[in-house]
Amino acid sequence: ATEFKKIQKSNLSPTLTYVTRNYTGDNSDTTFTVTSGVTVDNCIVTENGVVQKPTSDYTVSSTTLTFGTAPATGVAIQIRELPR
Numbered sequence: 001a002t003e004f005k006k007i008q009k010s011n012l013s014p015t016l017t018y019v020t021r022n023y024t025g026d027n028s029d030t031t032f033t034v035t036s037g038v039t040v041d042n043c044i045v046t047e048n049g050v051v052q053k054p055t056s057d058y059t060v061s062s063t064t065l066t067f068g069t070a071p072a073t074g075v076a077i078q079i080r081e082l083p084r
Contacts (some may be wrong), residue, residue, distance in 0.1 A: 025071025
């Protein structure tokens with residue numbers, strides 16, 4: 001016999017939250033602020049919606065994300081800091 005259990009809200013995990021930071025490229029700046037503790041392993045970075053490759057396209061140290069090449073003027077940069 002198959003047994004079904006009723007899922008109750010109290011049994012669900014708490015909702016995960018993340019921080020989203022939005023910047024705009026200016027063909028000059030290569031550094032952008034992130035929350036302390038963020039690493040390349042727990043953030044997703046996009047330029048105009050295109051996911052960037054960690055350690056190749058950008059690095060993270062302390063509270064600074066650094067691109068290898070400055071994003072072009074007008075490029076929409078999004079940094080999504082995932083839960084740790």
